[in-house]
Amino acid sequence: MAPHLVTALTGPLLDLEKKILQATPAIERWFRLEWQEHTPPFYCSVDLRNAGYKLAPVDTNLFPGGFNNLATEMLPLSVQAAMAAIDKYCPDARNLLLIPEMNNRHPSYMQNVARLMQIFRQTGLHVRLGSLSPEITEPTPLALPDGNMLVIEPMVRSANGRRLGLKDFDPCTILLNNDLSAGVPAILENIHEQSLLPPVHAGWAIRRKSNHLAAYDEVAKKFGKLIDVDPWMVNPFHARCGEVDFEQPDGLECLSDNVTSLLAKIRKKYKEYGIKDQKPFVILKPDAGTYGMGILTIKDANELKDLTSAQRARMSIVKDGQRISDVIIQEGVPTYENIKDAVAEPVVYMIDRYVVGGFYRVHAEKGVDQNLNAPGSQFVPLAFAQQHAVPDLKAKPGTAAPNRFYVYGVVARLGLLAASLEMERTDPNPEVY
Structure with a gap:
């Protein structure tokens, strides 16, 4: 579903779209070279705001929780990207332990967990759920709205304390879908023989948005120079x-x-x-x-x-x-996109370095200058169908949905690259990189 784009005929964004489309080969080569030097986060979502005069990321999430909101047509691409991601850390992986949010039993979030399990099972992995909650002392069933069931289990450390798993389940890779806002639990510390993804310093107990914004400043400047645009067109001011x-x-x-x-x-x-x-x-x-x-x-x-x-x-x-105690002041970027007269903003999802889909976050009770990530928001999958994966270079700027979605993907990947730099620079064990 392609929404009505109120900004479709405004000049500055059309100029930005045109420059990005014309520079597609240079942009893709630049990303390819950057990924030779930097490791992308395992997965990531980026909230974008399309103001007509600029298109900029306003939030980058390293523990994305809305995979259930992606179009089902994008599942094969998600599986391929997940395979590429897993191969980097454990090519012969057989088991994956997924750790969801501790106290979030909202049906929508649990459907996100189920979708993640579906994606990684299709990569050839046995996937089970581990809980950080001390209240989970035995395998516990969790009902989904569609009638299916998930089972979450208590986690255990191995006899030598170096590995984390479940009873009779030893994973090669541990995937966090928990942002660690409450702190880093002891059970996740000093894991040396397994890949813990994302690393604990990506969690909000340690991570700071100011570090990400500083890294994004650098990325935006490089990108602006590459395609000859003012970096402000893709980057909000901040303090x-x-x-x-x-x-x-x-x-x-x-x-x-x-x-x-x-x-x-x-x-x-x-x-x-x-x-x-x-x-x-x-x-x-x-x-x-x-x-x-x-x-x-x-x-x-x-x-x-x-x-x-x-x-x-x-x-x-x-x-x-x-x-x-610490506060970010960020330039407000209004969103002039809407669906059925409700304000909307695009959210782009990535696994490894690949865009795997996205959705519009829609809120009928919010204004163009307000936060849409609030109770009452709804989600409409972005039309990132396979036929839209490649931009139409012959189309006029602002007239083709594939082009607009490609531009979304480019700007979202700028946020992904900034997150990669951020993670490198804040890693307590930099020798890993």
Whole structure:
């Protein structure tokens, strides 16, 4: 299903699309060379925002949880990409241990787990589920909405303590679909003989968005030079504040100063590109955190003085009760795509270095400048059908869905490459690379 693209006829994005399509051979060669030097994350999803005047990633998730929202036509591609990913770490792998979120039993999330199991079973692996919850002490059935059943089991360490598995199940590879927001459990530490993917420093107990954004700045500059575009076209401005205390009236000076500075930089760009119908705004979000929690839209620094007690409380704590102290201020990128008059944003999924599909996150109750990753959102698979895998270079910019989806894939892979650099630079054991 190709949604109505409100931005289809706006100039700047058409120019960006045209340049990307014209530079396709150079872009693909550049990615190929980069992947010779860097290892892509095992899997990844990137939230994009199409503002008409720019197309940029606004979030990069290293523990994607929406594989059930991808079009079923994309399953064969997902299986091929998963094979390529597994071959890098354990070519003769027979068993894979999948560790899902500890407390998330939402039907949609469990369907995501089932889809992941389906993908990896098709690669020739025996797949079983292990739990980090101390409440799981024996194999426990979990019902799915379609009537099928998953079984989650308690994990055990081997006699010498060097391997992690289940009773009578010794995996070569351990796949985390748990972002470790609550911390790194002892049972995941000091695993030396198996591949733990993604590594624990990809989890929110250790990972920081500011590291990712710094890496993405570098990637965007290289990409801009490659195709001769302003890197701002694919990269939101950003800043960081540490030691923010939303619960104290005087704890937001750093935020106020950075918001003012960032809004001024955005206005300057708007003036440069003749953008007159959009008011600059920024998004405040925790430097560590996910699930769309702790996010606030700000259009004027003075709004920080008038935050309600409810807003302050919402900005103070994120998933698993973790308190927010470090905050990212990110240029707000409005989304002018919609499906049936509901605001939408594309989310692109990758396994290894390959785009394997995506979906539109749609929210009928949100505006173009608001966070859509919120209760009430719905998902519409992107039309990344096999026939759309290759762009149509003869089509006029903005008229062909394959071209728009190809451009989405290119910008999403910029986020993937930035995540690769981020993981290398924050790895406590850099000799691995």
